[in-house]
Amino acid sequence: MNQDMRTFPANRAVVLKNIRCVYCGEMLSGLNRTKDHVIGRRFVPKGKFNAQFNLIVNACRACNNKKADLEDDIAAITLAPDVTGRHSHDDLPAIEEARRRAENSISRRTRKPISQSRETVNLNGSLGPGINLKIAFTSPPQIELPRAFELARLQLMAFFYLQTYKTESQVGGYWLHGYHPVQMVRWEDWGNAVMRQLMTEINDWDFRFHCITADGFFKAMTRKHPTAETWVWALEWNRSHRLIGFFGERDPAQAIVDKCRMTRPVTIFEQPNQSLHYRVETPLSGDDDTLFDWTEKVAT
């Protein structure tokens, strides 16, 4: 077993008695101390935390409220189907709940319920004299990227805090240097060129944190660069969205990102002031999916 890897119970929550807020470091007392479920209880479908791992920490009221606000619409959107009504899974109670939640949560982007937050883009173009083109694209409800990466950052901070937590002093640690998110992708595109290249690049890195919980509706992992103070991280929310990035020293992360190139988009037309390109989404088959694979090599 890797010496930096601790084992936590898989069948219940771990509760920290930290005396400072995990997210901002503020000293906690009285009214300002709240309990935070790091994976929000309503972030995954109902009942998914029965006898499964979660992390409960103390946090200040402001950080707890900020995180709950991020979780609300992000949960509803990550539970929602694609534009054709497809889900990435066949968990019927979860699908039923997703429908209800889409009525009740407001998209921060459209200010409308998630169920009415599909986005349509209309494009009018011309392929030449007399050949006009009208195209409408519909996309599923979207999460604002900065909000998604902020929620990811808070979840990752709490897991890092857990790994570095000292019971005697009741405090945990924070990673140094920066936070470098790379990409968020819906399940239809988990096999895109960047995701595939990243999986290859990090394949030999040691796991530092690995968690699959809530019946697979929440996944998280971090792995450490072989020589640098750089970690790669990945999260999967509600079997639909994956987020990936790095924290720690930036240059080793940048070197890897520089090797990852999205495939070139297809061009429908390109004229001065008017162009239309699209990129085909690439699904990932189970056999090629190693992102959250716990390899025995690491555990020996």
Ligand SMILES: [Zn+2]
């Ligand atoms: Zn705080």
